[in-house]
Amino acid sequence: MKKIVLGMLLLLFATVSHAQINNPVKWSYTATKVADKTYEIHLTATIDGNWHLYAQDAGEGPEPTTITFSPNPLLTLEGKVKEVGKMEKSYDKNFKSVLKFYGKKVDFVQKIKVKSAVATVVKGSVSFMVCNDRQCLPPRDVPFSINISGK
Numbered sequence: 318m319k320k321i322v323l324g325m326l327l328l329l330f331a332t333v334s335h336a337q338i339n340n341p342v343k344w345s346y347t348a349t350k351v352a353d354k355t356y357e358i359h360l361t362a363t364i365d366g367n368w369h370l371y372a373q374d375a376g377e378g379p380e381p382t383t384i385t386f387s388p389n390p391l392l393t394l395e396g397k398v399k400e401v402g403k404m405e406k407s408y409d410k411n412f413k414s415v416l417k418f419y420g421k422k423v424d425f426v427q428k429i430k431v432k433s434a435v436a437t438v439v440k441g442s443v444s445f446m447v448c449n450d451r452q453c454l455p456p457r458d459v460p461f462s463i464n465i466s467g468k
Contacts, residue, residue, distance in 0.1 A: 339454060341368040341447055346463045348439070351428070355395070358439055358463055360384060360425040368449045369418040372400060373425075378412025380446035380456040384425055387440040392465070395428040418448075431465060439463045 343363045348356045364370050375381035384398050402423035409416045431437065439462070446456045 341365040341449075341454075342370060342445065344443065344459055344461065346461045348463050348465050350466075354431045354434075356429050356431070356465055358427045358429055360427075360443055360461060362419070362423050362425075362445070364419065364421055364423075364447065366449070367420070368447045369405070369420045370423060370445055370447050372404060372417035372419065373398065374417060376409075376412070376416040377414035378409065379416060379448065379453065380444070382425070382446075383444040384427070385441050385444070386427070389437060389439065391433065391435060391437040392429050392431045392439065395430055397427075399426045400424070401426055429465075437465050439465060 341364060343365075345359075345361045345363070347359045347361070349359065351357050362370050371379050371381050373382050373384075386394060400419070400423055402419045403421075404417055404419060406415055406417050408414070425443075429439065440460070442458050442460045444456055444458045447454050
């Protein structure tokens with residue numbers, strides 16, 4: 318009986334440990350009003366341990382971070398998505414390329430303009446890939462939804 322309980326505990330521990338490793342990026346989403354009917358959408362990635370998240374212009378090889386916004390007739394996107402964080406550049410022998418990436422934290426910022434004072438929702442998805450010094454995880458798509466007051 319003790320062996321069965323011990324085996325179950327070890328299996329549970331291995332499952333929990335594996336699940337944590339497979340999700341090293343936590344995303345948060347906010348909107349900040351910067352002017353009349355103008356907002357900044359912030360998609361912030363907090364990256365665990367020695368993992369790193371690739372930039373939108375990552376270099377040759379890995380999947381770059383891509384942010385896609387769902388069409389919304391109540392708003393317009395102003396310019397391109399900006400990256401705010403400490404970008405690192407390093408030659409990667411596996412990809413045989415100089416790569417651009419972020420460790421710890423990066424904020425992707427998109428300026429939007431709402432067309433009227435009606436509340437709306439900004440929806441879309443973030444596609445990204447993370448690696449550490451031993452492995453890369455397959456690219457993931459994470460949907461997001463951010464409420465905009467419109468005022």
